[in-house]
Amino acid sequence: MSAILRDRRLTLPAGAALLVVLPLLLRGQEYLLRLCNELLLNVVVILGFLIILGLTKQFSLGQVAFYGIGAYTVALLTASAGWNFFLALPVAGLLAGALAILVGIPCVRFEGPWFALVTFAFAEIVRILMIRWKGVTGGAQGFYNIPRPTLGGVQLTGEFHYIYLFLLVAGVAVALTVHLRLSPLGRLWLAIGDAPHMVAAMGTNVALHRILAFFIGSVLAGLAGGLFAGYATFISPESFTINHTIYFLTILVVGGLESIPGALLSVAVFTLLSNYLLAFYPWDLLLQGLTIVLFMNFLPRGLGSLAARLLGTADSQPRTVAKKA
Amino acid sequence: MLEVSGLSISFGGLRAVDQVDLAVSPGTIHGLIGPNGSGKTTLLNLISGFYPPSAGWVRFLGNDITGESPHAIARRGIVRTFQTAALQEERTVLENVLLGVHCHLRLLAADVLLPRRWEEDRGRAESSLAFVGLESLRHELVKNLPVGLRHLVEIARALTTRPRLLLLDEPSTGLNPAETGELMQMIQRVRETVAVLLVEHNMKVIMNICDAITVLDSGRKIAEGSPTEVRRNPAVIESYLGRQVVDHA
Numbered sequence: 191m192s193a194i195l196r197d198r199r200l201t202l203p204a205g206a207a208l209l210v211v212l213p214l215l216l217r218g219q220e221y222l223l224r225l226c227n228e229l230l231l232n233v234v235v236i237l238g239f240l241i242i243l244g245l246t247k248q249f250s251l252g253q254v255a256f257y258g259i260g261a262y263t264v265a266l267l268t269a270s271a272g273w274n275f276f277l278a279l280p281v282a283g284l285l286a287g288a289l290a291i292l293v294g295i296p297c298v299r300f301e302g303p304w305f306a307l308v309t310f311a312f313a314e315i316v317r318i319l320m321i322r323w324k325g326v327t328g329g330a331q332g333f334y335n336i337p338r339p340t341l342g343g344v345q346l347t348g349e350f351h352y353i354y355l356f357l358l359v360a361g362v363a364v365a366l367t368v369h370l371r372l373s374p375l376g377r378l379w380l381a382i383g384d385a386p387h388m389v390a391a392m393g394t395n396v397a398l399h400r401i402l403a404f405f406i407g408s409v410l411a412g413l414a415g416g417l418f419a420g421y422a423t424f425i426s427p428e429s430f431t432i433n434h435t436i437y438f439l440t441i442l443v444v445g446g447l448e449s450i451p452g453a454l455l456s457v458a459v460f461t462l463l464s465n466y467l468l469a470f471y472p473w474d475l476l477l478q479g480l481t482i483v484l485f486m487n488f489l490p491r492g493l494g495s496l497a498a499r500l501l502g503t504a505d506s507q508p509r510t511v512a513k514k515a
Numbered sequence: 516m517l518e519v520s521g522l523s524i525s526f527g528g529l530r531a532v533d534q535v536d537l538a539v540s541p542g543t544i545h546g547l548i549g550p551n552g553s554g555k556t557t558l559l560n561l562i563s564g565f566y567p568p569s570a571g572w573v574r575f576l577g578n579d580i581t582g583e584s585p586h587a588i589a590r591r592g593i594v595r596t597f598q599t600a601a602l603q604e605e606r607t608v609l610e611n612v613l614l615g616v617h618c619h620l621r622l623l624a625a626d627v628l629l630p631r632r633w634e635e636d637r638g639r640a641e642s643s644l645a646f647v648g649l650e651s652l653r654h655e656l657v658k659n660l661p662v663g664l665r666h667l668v669e670i671a672r673a674l675t676t677r678p679r680l681l682l683l684d685e686p687s688t689g690l691n692p693a694e695t696g697e698l699m700q701m702i703q704r705v706r707e708t709v710a711v712l713l714v715e716h717n718m719k720v721i722m723n724i725c726d727a728i729t730v731l732d733s734g735r736k737i738a739e740g741s742p743t744e745v746r747r748n749p750a751v752i753e754s755y756l757g758r759q760v761v762d763h764a
Contacts, residue, residue: 374633377610378617381603388601391563392618392676393589402622 209361213353223349227421229461230356231414232441236457237367237450238410239438244448245376246403247383249302252293252309253438255316256286256408258430260415262320265333265425275339279416286412287405298400301386313435320427332426339420352421359417363410368450370406379403380448433475440478443485445492452494459493516541516710517593517680522561522571531557533734534571539680544702544711546721546742549731550754555714556598558731559682562712563595564588576679590619592679596686600665604658608649608668611657612640615675643671647701662689667698670705680710687717699724722746730754 260282267278297308445456519537564585616636730738
């Protein structure tokens with residue numbers, strides 16, 4: 191049995207089959223399906239954040255802005271301009287990515303807190319624009335009646351329809367991130383995160399790679415935002431505040447920053463607990479802060495390292511070879 | 516191949532490197548020595564583009580590279596190591612060396628996406644590891660290595676980038692005499708394909724393997740020549756070894 195589980199060639203088709211069958215079992219269970227849909231959206235955002243903060247260690251405090259830009263782009267293109275959702279979605283992702291490049295160019299030369307400050311300021315500007323630019327965004331009341339996605343004359347209606355769309359996008363996001371993480375580019379990005387000067391001394395244009403990582407991560411955030419708009423049919427600036435960035439950050443820290451399995455596990459835990467977390471309002475933010483501090487201190491490699499230990503596999507860390515005698 | 520002329524930099528009022536001229540010929544090992552604080556590492560930082568010089572110029576293979584960014588200079592074939600070996604602690608020796616290949620990754624889909632290329636990369640890293648004699652430790656985590664071996668990992672990583680000129684900053688730090696001997700042999704083997712500019716405090720290493728030596732003191736060049744010439748130079752003996760040695764001699 192374990193031999194079958196470990197055979198990597200079987201992992202992908204088996205996993206895909208499971209993902210197709212699982213929603214069928216949940217059919218009719220609207221609440222569970224909604225949780226799954228939320229989870230899948232969060233997966234896309236968090237993996238984007240992982241590429242930026244986990245790999246290249248760029249402390250973006252503006253991920254919610256790219257998520258919001260994606261959402262408003264889809265809302266405007268489908269509701270106001272009459273585009274098909276599936277045409278609007280990639281545009282939303284690319285627009286978020288393009289803005290990430292614009293934000294990134296002036297600030298990739300700075301490290302640590304400066305990058306955080308600039309991205310935070312950008313996110314606030316975007317949020318204020320959402321509120322003030324009433325003619326376009328609907329202002330603080332939000333953007334209503336975003337059409338549901340239509341594919342080949344069939345409109346997505348219930349949670350059950352959406353889950354397959356979200357599974358597809360989240361699946362692509364997972365595959366992309368895993369591939370990146372294992373590829374030479376991913377290793378280089380981790381090294382840029384750890385020791386940018388050393389990497390530059392070997393001939394790498396660190397600024398270029400930082401922007402590229404920021405771009406890819408923000409495209410994922412924009413796509414997730416676009417999916418959210420077509421799913422919720424109503425969006426408002428309240429869904430895109432700094433609190434959401436902190437929420438994403440908490441999830442990523444608990445997952446272990448660099449670990450993809452850790453991030454996925456953490457997304458699942460937080461999505462399932464999110465309703466309970468809200469019950470603590472307004473103390474939920476305090477709880478999140480506390481969680482970050484505790485994890486940073488006692489489990490810096492997050493749930494990822496815990497999962498790796500439990501499964502007996504080394505995921506993000508190379509195997510520790512016994513010290514040479 | 517490397518020519519440095521009138522190179523200077525000041526930090527506040529301190530002229531850390533002052534009007535230094537230097538030339539490294541192909542196929543040679545050029546030593547750079549001087550007392551602590553004489554500007555050796557600063558000079559390496561100037562050549563490799565980490566500090567912009569306030570005056571003077573650097574030419575490499577006929578091109579003016581003064582003021583270029585570190586990665587551009589590295590792409591031209593000047594690759595350095597750091598005094599405190601800059602390595603990824605939590606990763607294995609092989610992964611660290613592989614980074615030398617990855618650093619020259621072109622952002623083309625074929626390079627990034629095809630696992631076949633990854634295997635080629637691995638082959639290059641393995642051969643660099645064999646060159647420095649660390650192949651048996653390839654899966655060891657870097658944080659478990661003694662200080663001396665870390666410099667070898669760094670040299671192996673630098674070699675995978677196929678440099679034309681290697682700038683080594685005190686590679687013998689932390690090595691015992693036997694290991695230092697191996698290091699010297701290795702640097703001499705490197706010389707066949709790569710010129711070396713070597714900052715070193717270990718006189719045995721410098722005197723035995725260098726073809727030419729430049730001596731710095733307080734940021735200024737005080738002597739230059741073959742090991743024998745430098746050893747006899749009174750200015751060197753005075754500034755580097757101290758007056759007592761001269762008195763006792």
